[in-house]
Amino acid sequence: MRYTLRQIEYFIATAETGSITLASERVNISQPSISTAIAHLEEELGTQLFIRRHAQGLSLTSAGRLLLVEAKQLIEQAEHVYSVASEVGERVRGQLSLGCFITLAPMVMPELSHSFTSTYPESRIVQTVADHEQLLERLLSAELDVAITYDLLIPDEFEFLPLASLPPHVVVSEAGPLARHSAVSLQELAREPLILLDLPISREYFLSMFMKEGLEPNIASRSTHQDVIRTMVANGYGYTLANVRPRCELALDGRRVSRVRLSGDHRPMVIGVLTLSQSRKPRLVTVFEEHCRRFVSDAYIPGMVAPVMERRTFLGQIDGDGSLPGDGSSS
Template identity: 50%
Template sequence: MLSRITQRQLEYFVASGEAGSISAASERIHVSSPSISAAITHMEAELGIQLFIRHHAQGVSLTAVGRQVLQEAKLILEQMNNLYTIASESLNTVRGPLRVGVLESLAPMITPELVFGFGRAFPGVRISQVECNHEELLEKLRSAEIDIALTYDLASSDDIDFQPLAQLPPYVMVGDYHPLATMSAVTIQDLEAHPMVLLDTPWSREYFLSLFMSAGFTPNVVMRSSNLETVRAMVGNGIGFTIANARPKATVSQDGKRLIRIRLAGEVRAMKLGYATATNAQLSRVVAAFTERCRMFVSDQYIPGMAAPSFFDPHAVRALTSVS
């Protein structure tokens, strides 16, 4: 059960329990009150219990079971700190080059914290990074030009080992004045009559088009681009809608136009974000350490640099569990 509760959420819960107030915890750990409230709500949903009694304008107080959970949470955090101490003592054993390939649409979001944060944690590691499309990443893995690739499960291959980290369901993105902008959810059929801007990169385009084909519809593609930010700008300027999986935290395009995310309802295949290595590659200690960081820092609840998916369609959840 606790595997679905992050260290960060435990820290927010402990701070609130000790402070007796979410606002006081916010000041103490320098995290916004909504983020702390969301973490506590997530923990209560995961554990199926009420941790706090909310008092209007008077803070919060722990329930009886909440006090028990607080003690356990403190022990878990202490044990996790011990793990970091052990890890810090072995920093000198993780040294050498790390060649990371990143899907170009993901790189601006996930690499600052995930890749370069790894470099800060292990100063003896020399990091180089390349950004390209999915097809090029696989070729670079096969030719040993890179050690590991951060990408999606867009294509399976016997010579590539893909390890999923998080699911990203597709959603619809429209501009401020699009006819669908006020909708809370739309279906593939709803989209067929509207112009579409397609992210046109190898395997990604096939994935987006397959969402329509599997439902028996044909999209009205009016513009294409291999650059995600160009697609977002076209959408923001009213050229059409797009479908995407990655969720940049920014809700405006680079030219300042507002972008609106809409849930895509129905049985639609989610992409899985993860890392890929060559099946026959002997992973170095550096690469093994980096894969461990990926598993620790990326989950369905948190993806570096992205806004968390705020909705899951029950039908979509059933559909994505059947995807290998």
């Protein structure tokens, strides 16, 4: 055999991204190294794997598509060798394919992944960011080993380990009138313009809160991008509902948003670790689950204001007459 597993990994990265530039960023190696590896594979195998289109990047040939299936199986088998060795020697090593829900990823993923690989230096984490439905699909197809997501519509073939509970709250412009309220109800919000997070299942979660109270929200705009929504809110286009609590209150354009408590009894979203149900999980997965259990809780969530700390903040704001500063009822 005159090709290496590393060359196979470079081929997979290029095939899945359709670009040597993007493949280079994914595997953190130079573009010439990627090009050389692919050229070597094509020469060794005696077939063209990619069609080069300057404007459209790379696309797989029929032979390339067949090789991609085999290449993924080859890498999976190679990783399994590490898993077996790890379990026999009680060492934690190998590659973990980790997915994360798109709104959680910017805050949770970097610190959680770094802390794990620092604790277990022979491990490596490959990160994927996606919405909830995509995470389920990729776990089922074995593209992912584990995912950090919410407890929304978990099918029976999955296991969910709860870590922390995030009640919904309202995000408003710091300069807007709602920012002066200590709390606001859905009845008060129904007539205000809503900038809706338009992701599968998340969308239904937020809209169901209005339906439960017989209300219809005034949806002014929708976006699948959390940062776009925060910037629109900061610029006064409307409010949004959210569960994540970034430590920074700045939108990407430098304007500020404010969090306002949502009054009433609303189902929280629970952050947890999602895996396929199986009789015996790989040691790397079980160790990662335990790491998450120790690292994420109501008292501490990477990149976020933890729910316990936020509850203490609300309690600390209560003044002598039992109202909160800025609450219209105290005037």
